[in-house]
Amino acid sequence: MRTGDVLPPLTLAITRTLIVAGAIASRDYQDVHHDPELARRKGSPDIFMNILTTNGLVGRYLTDHFGPTAVLRKLSIRLGAPNYPGDTMVLTGTIEQLDGDTATVRVIGTNGIGAHVTGTAVLTLGGER
Amino acid sequence: MNGRTAIVGIGATEFSKDSGRSELRLAVEAVRAALDDAGLAPADVDGLVTFTMDTSPEITVAQAAGMGELSFFSRVHYGGGAACATVQQAALAVAAGVAEVVVCYRAFNERSGRRFGSGVQRREPSAEGAALGWVMPFGLLTPASWVAMAAQRYLHTYGLTPESAFGPVAVTARRHAATNPAAYFHGRPITLADHASSRWIAEPLRLLDCCQETDGGQAIVVTSLERARDLPHPPAVVAAAAQGSGRGQEQMTGFHTGDLTGLSESAVVARQLWRTTGLGPADIDVGILYDHFTPFVLMQLEEYGFCARGEAAYFVAEDRLPLNTHGGQLGEAYLHGMNGIAEGVRQIRGTSVNQVAGAARALVTAGTGVPTSGLVLTADG
Amino acid sequence: MHTDEDLTERLKAFEGRPAATEGTGKDPVNLPMIRHWCEALGDTNPAYSGPDAIAPPTMLQAWTMGGLSGHTGRSAAYDELLGLLDAAGCTSVVATDCEQEYDRPLRPGDEITFDTVIESVSDRKTTKLGSGHFVTTRTDIRVGPDLAGTHRFRILKYAPAARPEKPPRPRPVVNRDNAGFWEGVRDRKLLLQRCTACAAPRHPWLPGCNACGGLDWDTVEASGEGTVYSYVVMHHPPFPAFDPPYAVALIELAEGVRMLGNVIGVPYDKVRIGLPVRVEFREHDDESTLPVWRVTG
Incomplete structure (x- = not known):
């Protein structure tokens, strides 16, 4: 593994089920994440994914790749284009820095509208919990 | 008229998205190119025919193209439905002896100028305007949307899906365009999957069910068969030419009568063409069917009797008739059907880029959903 | 402040x-x-x-x-x-x-x-x-x-962000031949023309009868019941007066004539051929009242 290495992409279908299940599993009952009618009334074309689900998916992407012994130390994300039902998000990652067993990874999730999420994660690879 | 006249010249400008010149200039260039192809001079022309929609008057084209006096000029109404009827007008004039060499033309900046696909929002309270007034307030504003209403009923009636029914028409056109250097979509074939994944325009129509929008001009030269035999190219004999308007006919918004699964105007044309020539669908070597939108190609195949009702999608998928060998208006260019007439002529001459071996009889049709027209072109002798 | x-x-x-x-x-x-x-x-x-x-x-x-x-x-x-x-x-x-x-x-x-x-x-x-x-x-x-x-x-x-103000829908095109229909709509009535010679109802409005050529006619108020005969879901191009995607339906009235309209009571993607509908009237702005079709089944 080297700086500049690119992680294999993860393609996720942004289904209505994923958006609603993620919102409820993260205990986020904001109507814009489950009620299309109310979401539209607030000016959104449809329901959209909440930030906790996006955060969780980025976390999953990283630990899927680095394995169960990798430990996530920091994760910072910024949201851009919303994830609406029917879209597809492709998560990609690049290793920005390697320092001993500590990796800094840049992650981008792109959907049909643009960049949904950009973020940076710091992981300890194969480390103790 | 029938069998006594022939198309002796075809000429076009390039087909583009932005011609960079006036519609009049495109008309004149196309007319001059067609006369060159025919081996005739502007001074030989005594008749001109175009569409009522065309912005270049016959007198102005004559003036700018170096023509002299005209003894016949005429225009045909109803948008793309006029295409083959311009040739009918020319053939009638020649056969009746009121003109000897008649040029039919159509030229526009339909992509860089006024795009039909951008729709209508307002109409004068004339009888024509009032007809659109029944649909505009509800948001049905584009040609695609008007065709989609019948397309939906067609799918429903025959239990078809938009992908399986309309996809083969689009794929066939783009396959032919891919090998036609004059086509806008030259070198760019599509698959059924491409069709199925293209975005909705007016459901059940997708982007790839809709013809392109084009800047360009196309002209066709008609004269008597005797004179044609002295000219450079083998004549494409106008064996039959017909117009058709159904009972209760409307322009694009014909929702109020009939079952919406067919095109009654095409039935009127088909009946005349088959009766006049004594031919039938089985005798046709190549079909150039007006393809502004894929569903109306299916309905035309059924109205002309190439297959039973509801079966045209299979007919096209199985390639049972060489169809729109220039790429159609989906693939080559949207020239209001006039480029299709030119392809019919090339097939009879044996010069198409997708030549059907030994083609001697071509069916060419004009825009449907409006009063329409059609031609049977045959080889001489 | x-x-x-x-x-x-x-x-x-x-x-x-x-x-x-x-x-x-x-x-x-x-x-x-x-x-x-x-x-x-x-x-x-x-x-x-x-x-x-x-x-x-x-x-x-x-x-x-x-x-x-x-x-x-x-x-x-x-x-x-x-x-x-x-x-x-x-x-x-x-x-x-x-x-x-x-x-x-x-x-x-x-x-x-x-x-x-x-x-x-x-x-x-x-x-x-x-x-x-x-x-x-x-x-x-x-x-x-x-x-x-x-x-x-x-x-x-x-x-x-304030959305640009929505322009009004395209107006009906009213002339001497069809004014009676739009006057009826303004009064919340759906009026059909009927040929006094052969009794055939007709729509759209025209000064004569396609069935018999008769020029005389009166009007009947439609029951307002109908079914969806066909429909289109509009996606592109976006017209500022409408919010795509939206459905436009062709309604076959109980009287046998058809007219175009928008369907309410179901989302745009649930409009289907055969749905029973009943007419209502909606004011879209100061000048324009339009018939609209509510799904009843």
Whole structure:
């Protein structure tokens, strides 16, 4: 593994089920994440994914790749284009820095509208919990 | 008229998205190119025919193209439905002896100028305007949307899906365009999957069910068969030419009568063409069917009797008739059907880029959903 | 009336004040919620199940969520801040950033407490969504005395950008031949022409009868009952008077004539051929009343 290495992409279908299940599993009952009618009334074309689900998916992407012994130390994300039902998000990652067993990874999730999420994660690879 | 006249010249400008010149200039260039192809001079022309929609008057084209006096000029109404009827007008004039060499033309900046696909929002309270007034307030504003209403009923009636029914028409056109250097979509074939994944325009129509929008001009030269035999190219004999308007006919918004699964105007044309020539669908070597939108190609195949009702999608998928060998208006260019007439002529001459071996009889049709027209072109002798 | 600068100054006064003090998790960290999270997100990491399971670190915020029963420990200051923003027209909210540090894993049985501080409130910013203020909070999450993680969260409280005013729909095209129909609609009646010679009803309105050529006619009021004969879902191009996608239907009336209209009572993607409908009338603006078709079955 080297700086500049690119992680294999993860393609996720942004289904209505994923958006609603993620919102409820993260205990986020904001109507814009489950009620299309109310979401539209607030000016959104449809329901959209909440930030906790996006955060969780980025976390999953990283630990899927680095394995169960990798430990996530920091994760910072910024949201851009919303994830609406029917879209597809492709998560990609690049290793920005390697320092001993500590990796800094840049992650981008792109959907049909643009960049949904950009973020940076710091992981300890194969480390103790 | 029938069998006594022939198309002796075809000429076009390039087909583009932005011609960079006036519609009049495109008309004149196309007319001059067609006369060159025919081996005739502007001074030989005594008749001109175009569409009522065309912005270049016959007198102005004559003036700018170096023509002299005209003894016949005429225009045909109803948008793309006029295409083959311009040739009918020319053939009638020649056969009746009121003109000897008649040029039919159509030229526009339909992509860089006024795009039909951008729709209508307002109409004068004339009888024509009032007809659109029944649909505009509800948001049905584009040609695609008007065709989609019948397309939906067609799918429903025959239990078809938009992908399986309309996809083969689009794929066939783009396959032919891919090998036609004059086509806008030259070198760019599509698959059924491409069709199925293209975005909705007016459901059940997708982007790839809709013809392109084009800047360009196309002209066709008609004269008597005797004179044609002295000219450079083998004549494409106008064996039959017909117009058709159904009972209760409307322009694009014909929702109020009939079952919406067919095109009654095409039935009127088909009946005349088959009766006049004594031919039938089985005798046709190549079909150039007006393809502004894929569903109306299916309905035309059924109205002309190439297959039973509801079966045209299979007919096209199985390639049972060489169809729109220039790429159609989906693939080559949207020239209001006039480029299709030119392809019919090339097939009879044996010069198409997708030549059907030994083609001697071509069916060419004009825009449907409006009063329409059609031609049977045959080889001489 | 406060100026923007006044408002910003008042907002800035909240920086450093607590947003939540000694909040407690609604539930202890537990396997069922972990499992639900993993199931929703498709996360199969074995670290999150079994006897030594830990919670996915990205669940950190989930343990602090108030859910439907509301937050615990929320301070008056935070409510005041949000109220001030609401009053300034910044009624919408969207989360923009989440920065988490994970100091120790959370395990089933851990009972969390948390303290949140308002770190910063931005100046008025103009974004694609509208103009508003970013509010950044930092939450420290503890198990007993130990810091388990910190969670910095940024929301945008904003006034939704005013949408360009919707132009009116295209007008009906009214002339001497069809004025009676549109007058009827204005009076909330659906009038059909009827040939006095052959009694055939007709639509669209025309001065003569296609069935018999008769020029004399009277009108009958339609029952208003019909079915969807066909329909189109409009996607492109976008017309400013309409919000694509929208459905336009061809209605076959009980009297046998057809007319075009919009269907209400079902979403655009649930319009189907054969749906029974009944006419209603809607005023679209000062000048325009249109028939509309409500699904009845």
